[in-house]
Amino acid sequence: MKAIAQAMPKSIATVLTSNECQLHAKPVQLMMIDGHEVCPKCQLQKENEAFEQSLQNEILEREAKKKKNTLYMRSVFADETIRGASFGGFYAECEEEAKNKELAIQAFKHYKSGKIFTTLLQGDTGVGKSHLAMSILRNLNEKLDVECVFVSVREMMSKIRDSFDNKESKYTQLYFVDLLSRVDYLCLDDLGAETGAITTNKTATNFTLEVLTAILEARQTKSTIITSNLSRNQMEAMYDKKLISRSLKNIAVIKFEQTRDKRVVAFDLNQEV
Secondary structure: OHHHHOOOOOOEEEEEEEOOOOOOOEEEEEEEOOEEEEEEHHHHHHHHHHHHHHHHHHHHHHHHHHHHHHHHHEEEEEOHHHHHHHOOOOOOHHHHHHHHHHHHHHHHHHHHOOOOEEEEEEEOOOOOOHHHHHHHHHHHHHHHHHHHEEEHHHHHHHHHHHHHOOOOOOOHHHHHHHHHHHEEEEEEEEEOOHHOOOOHHHOOOOOHHHHHHHHHHHOOOOOEEEEEEHHHHHHHHHHHHHHHHOOOEEEEEOOOOOOOOOOOOOOOOOOOO
16 A cells, blocks of 8 residues: 555645444555545555456457458559549449449448448459449448458469468468458459459359359358359359359349440550650
């Protein structure tokens, strides 16, 4: 008790005569702190509880920050410009783009309300599917206490294959299956691109199918966003029909049919050098 009194500022701590504390059976020397008589044992317990709560809050804050950072530290992009995508940065140049942007915003609002479903963004290369998918994830990541990740399927499969010979690589099959199964919201970007051009009628390899099956089956009770150039029939032909059926059983489709490739920009050769 003497140590407690010494640790407190002399201006606010004064040892009083022996008295009884209602919480302790034996008489104790009370102390005057900020004009109030307090039991040093009770004060020590109070300070210990406050310290433990502060420590717990710090741990929770660190875990929350770790969750938020998953989207930026663990995502795998084929196009790094998608990392900064947002609804505000999606400029609609035609009626279809405006409609699809609004549908993506509605998808975010439904996810935010707790609904569980798959959003499928379909259309040709460069129409803005990945941009809108990342915009949905960014808003969920900012507004909710959730963990999100965006993964290019083609880049993921490339990293997994590289890990076969590179034993120091962390990007193993187990790494991706665990991460993509665990997160609250996932975007599988450009599904089908890992097999090559969609006009070749290729089917996914057994290994690709194994990886995707493990991920999608683990996410039966979670929401997933998929972007693809493929139609549903093409997906069923390329992958396992039962797997696609289960994965897309509760689906919202955002389809681009008239939007041009937004990444193709004409360069004026007549401008001054």
